[in-house]
Amino acid sequence: MLSDLQDQFAAAARKYCAAHGIAPEPDWFVLKMQEEMGELTQVWNKLTGRDRRRERSAEALAQDLADETADLLGMVLLFARENDLDLAAAVQRKWRFAPGAQRPPA
Structure with a gap:
């Protein structure tokens, strides 16, 4: 499950890096x-x-918060993948x- 998600983030990151000339x-x-x-943290503040x-608006900030949380999650997963960590x-x-x-069952 996590490895599939890591692979999806890695594919997206490769495209991002290629598009922006990042190695x-x-x-x-x-x-x-x-x-x-x-x-x-900035959005939270x-x-x-x-x-x-x-x-x-509060709704726009809530969306920004979700977006930044997704970015952080993606980078955590990429960091773990790059360093062969078994999350x-x-x-x-x-x-x-x-x-x-x-x-x-509950």
């Missing part, structure tokens, strides 16, 4: 995670009134569930 070096992924976290007021095993160790496993 990602090994640290590009961690630097992009930091950049995306900064953008997510706007949404929660901790930033300069701008003419953006599924790490989630199981740290969060104590298996990603993609069937949930027991």
Whole structure:
């Protein structure tokens, strides 16, 4: 499940890099995670009134928040893929569930 998602993000990232003339070096992924976290924080500050007021609706800011969260998720998955990290095993160790496993009935 996670590896399929990582492959999809990798394909999108390859297109993005090719279109913008970027040749990602090994640290590009961690630097992009930091950049995306900064953008997510900036939107959060706007949404929660901790930033300069701008003419953006709450709905637009909520969409921006979702978009920046998606960017961060993508970079986390790309970082893990680039560094051969087994995220599924790490989630199981740290969060104590298996990603993609069937949930027991409630």
